[in-house]
Amino acid sequence: MASDSIPNASIPMVVSNPKDFAKKRRANRSAKLKQCKLDARREQWLSHVRNKGDKEESSGCGGNQSSVVQVGKEKGRSMENWEINPSGQENDGLMNHYSDSESPSNSPTSHASSVLGGNDSGTNFTGSSGSSSSSSSSSSGGCCSGCITEEDEEGDDGCLDDWEAVADALAATDDKQEQHNPNFDSDLPSKHGNEIVAQMDSPLPESTNQSVSGTFVSMPGPECLGIVQRAPANCRAWRPDDAFRPQSLPTLSKQHSFPMNSDRHYGGGGNPWGCKSVISAPSSCPICYEDLDITDSSFVPCSCGFRLCLFCHKRILEQDGRCPGCRKQYECDPVEGEASLDGGSLTFKLARSCSMIARYVILMQREIKLVLL
Amino acid sequence: MVDFARVQKELQECNRDIEVSGISVNPKSDNLTQLIGTIPGPLGTPYEGGTFTIDIVLPDGYPFEPPRMQFATKVWHPNISSQSGAICLDILKDQWSPALTLKTALLSIQALLSAPEPDDPQDAVVAQQYLRDYQTFVGTARYWTETFAKTSSLGAEEKVQKLVEMGFPESLVRSTLEVVGGDENMALEKLCSG
Numbered sequence: 001m002a003s004d005s006i007p008n009a010s011i012p013m014v015v016s017n018p019k020d021f022a023k024k025r026r027a028n029r030s031a032k033l034k035q036c037k038l039d040a041r042r043e044q045w046l047s048h049v050r051n052k053g054d055k056e057e058s059s060g061c062g063g064n065q066s067s068v069v070q071v072g073k074e075k076g077r078s079m080e081n082w083e084i085n086p087s088g089q090e091n092d093g094l095m096n097h098y099s100d101s102e103s104p105s106n107s108p109t110s111h112a113s114s115v116l117g118g119n120d121s122g123t124n125f126t127g128s129s130g131s132s133s134s135s136s137s138s139s140s141g142g143c144c145s146g147c148i149t150e151e152d153e154e155g156d157d158g159c160l161d162d163w164e165a166v167a168d169a170l171a172a173t174d175d176k177q178e179q180h181n182p183n184f185d186s187d188l189p190s191k192h193g194n195e196i197v198a199q200m201d202s203p204l205p206e207s208t209n210q211s212v213s214g215t216f217v218s219m220p221g222p223e224c225l226g227i228v229q230r231a232p233a234n235c236r237a238w239r240p241d242d243a244f245r246p247q248s249l250p251t252l253s254k255q256h257s258f259p260m261n262s263d264r265h266y267g268g269g270g271n272p273w274g275c276k277s278v279i280s281a282p283s284s285c286p287i288c289y290e291d292l293d294i295t296d297s298s299f300v301p302c303s304c305g306f307r308l309c310l311f312c313h314k315r316i317l318e319q320d321g322r323c324p325g326c327r328k329q330y331e332c333d334p335v336e337g338e339a340s341l342d343g344g345s346l347t348f349k350l351a352r353s354c355s356m357i358a359r360y361v362i363l364m365q366r367e368i369k370l371v372l373l
Numbered sequence: 374m375v376d377f378a379r380v381q382k383e384l385q386e387c388n389r390d391i392e393v394s395g396i397s398v399n400p401k402s403d404n405l406t407q408l409i410g411t412i413p414g415p416l417g418t419p420y421e422g423g424t425f426t427i428d429i430v431l432p433d434g435y436p437f438e439p440p441r442m443q444f445a446t447k448v449w450h451p452n453i454s455s456q457s458g459a460i461c462l463d464i465l466k467d468q469w470s471p472a473l474t475l476k477t478a479l480l481s482i483q484a485l486l487s488a489p490e491p492d493d494p495q496d497a498v499v500a501q502q503y504l505r506d507y508q509t510f511v512g513t514a515r516y517w518t519e520t521f522a523k524t525s526s527l528g529a530e531e532k533v534q535k536l537v538e539m540g541f542p543e544s545l546v547r548s549t550l551e552v553v554g555g556d557e558n559m560a561l562e563k564l565c566s567g
Binding site for chain 2: 286287288289290306312315316319322324325327
C-alpha cells in the first residue's frame with residue numbers, strides 16, 4: 001500500500017513542475033505578443049491621426065498629456081521587453097535605446113566609445129549613459145514643460161486599454177507640436193540631427209556638432225525633438241516603408257552597409273550604430289534563418305560585413321572558423337588562441353589535410369587505372 | 374543534427390521561384406535528410422532540353438557541412454562521373470560555406486554543366502575526350518542527354534494515363550509529375566503519401 005501511494009504522489013509532482021514552467025513561458029510569450037500587437041495598433045493610430053491631423057482642433061492639451069506620457073512610458077517598457085534591458089529606471093526616454101547599444105556585450109560599440117573619447121577631446125558624448133540620459137531628459141523637459149517629471153513619478157503601472165482615448169490625445173498633442181515646429185517636413189533631418197547632438201552634449205562647440213552630425217542622419221530628428229514622449233518609439237520606428245518618414249531622409253541601408261563606413265560610426269559614437277543596425281541589417285540569420293535579436297544585429301564578426309547570429313558564429317568557430325561570407329579565417333582570436341595554446345587543433349587540421357591528400361592520391365590512381373584500361 | 378527548420382525554409386524558398394530558375398528540391402522521404410533536386414540543362418550546351426535529377430543527402434552537420442550531391446541522371450561531363458554520378462565541385466567539398474543553400478549549390482552544378490573544367494576532372498575518360506576531340510564529346514553528351522535526361526517529356530502522357538488509371542485525379546497527377554520532374558515512381562510515392 002505504502003509503496004503504491006508513494007509513486008502516485010511523487011509522479012504528479014514531477015509532472016506538474018515542467019507544466020507550470022511551460023505555462024509561465026507561454027504566458028510570458030503571450031504577454032509579449034500582446035505588447036507587440038498593442039504597438040502595431042498604436043502605430044496604425046498614429047499614422048491615421050497624422051493623416052487627418054490638420055483638421056482636428058487642439059483641445060485640452062494639459063489634461064491629455066498625462067495619457068500621452070503613458071504612451072511613452074508604455075513604449076519604453078515594451079522596448080525593455082524586446083531588448084531585454086535589465087536597466088532602465090531613469091533612462092527610459094530617448095536614451096533607453098542607446099544604452100542598449102552601449103551594453104558591454106557589444107564589443108564594437110564599447111570600442112567605439114573609447115575611440116570617440118580620443119576624437120572628441122574628452123567630452124563624454126557616449127561615455128556614461130546615466131549622465132547623457134539625464135541631460136536628454138532635462139532638455140526634453142524644456143521642450144514639454146513638466147511632462148517628464150510626471151512620467152518619473154508615475155511608475156510602471158500605467159496600462160493602456162482605451163486606445164481611442166489615447167489616439168484622441170495624440171491627435172491633440174500632434175497638432176500642438178506641429179505648431180511648435182512649423183517646418184516639420186521640410187529639411188529636418190540634418191538640422192534636427194544637430195539639435196539633438198546639442199541637446200545631448202551641450203558643452204560641445206557648434207563646429208564639432210557639425211562634424212559629428214553627419215552620422216546622425218539616421219536619427220529620427222523631428223519626432224525625437226517635437227514629441228518627446230514618443231521618442232523611444234520613433235527611434236526604432238523609421239522603417240523605410242514608414243508612412244510618415246520624411247522624404248528627405250536618406251536610405252540608410254545603402255549608405256551604411258559597407259565596411260568602409262565603419263570608421264564613421266566609430267567617430268560618431270555608439271548611438272547611430274543602434275539605429276543603423278536595426279534598419280540595414282538582415283532581419284534573420286542567413287545560416288539558421290532564425291530572427292536576429294538586438295545583440296546579434298550589432299554583431300559584425302568579419303571585416304567583410306557578413307552578419308550572423310552568435311550561435312552560428314560559435315558553431316563555426318568550433319569547426320573551421322571561416323567566415324561564411326568571404327571564406328576567410330575569422331580574425332578574432334578564439335581559433336588562433338586555441339591553436340597556440342594546445343596545438344591540438346593544429347595537428348587536427350594537419351591530419352585532415354593529410355587525409356585529403358591521401359584521398360586525392362587514391363582518386364588519381366583510380367583515374368590513371370581507368371585511363372590505362 | 375540537421376537544422377530542419379532551415380531545410381524547410383530552403384525548400385519553400387526554392388520552390389517558390391521554380392518557374393524562374395527551373396530548379397526544384399523535394400524531399401525523397403518523410404525525413405528531410407534525403408532530397409531530390411532537379412535542374413534543367415543549361416541552354417546552348419549539349420545538355421539543353423534535359424532535366425537532370427540529383428540525389429541530395431544532408432549530413433548531420435548541415436548547413437555547417439556541405440550537402441552530399443550526386444547525379445541520379447547519367448551525364449557525360451568531365452567533372453561528373455559517368456559511372457556513379459559523383460560531382461567534382463569545390464563548393465561541395467572544401468569551399469562549402471554555410472551561407473550557401475541547396476538552391477545555390479544546384480545553381481553551381483548547373484553552371485558547371487555549362488562550363489566544364491577538364492583540367493580538374495572527375496571522369497578522366499570524358500575529360501580526355503573533351504580535350505582531344507571536342508566534337509565527339511559534344512555528340513556523346515547530347516546523346517546521353519537525349520537518352521537519359523529526356524525520358525520525362527517523352528512518355529509524359531502515358532505516365533499521366535497510367536496514374537489516372539490507378540485512381541488519382543488527373544490534375545493532381547499532372548502537378549505531382551511536374552513537381553518530381555517526371556519520375557513516375559516518385560510521383561506514385563508522393564500521391565500515395567498524400
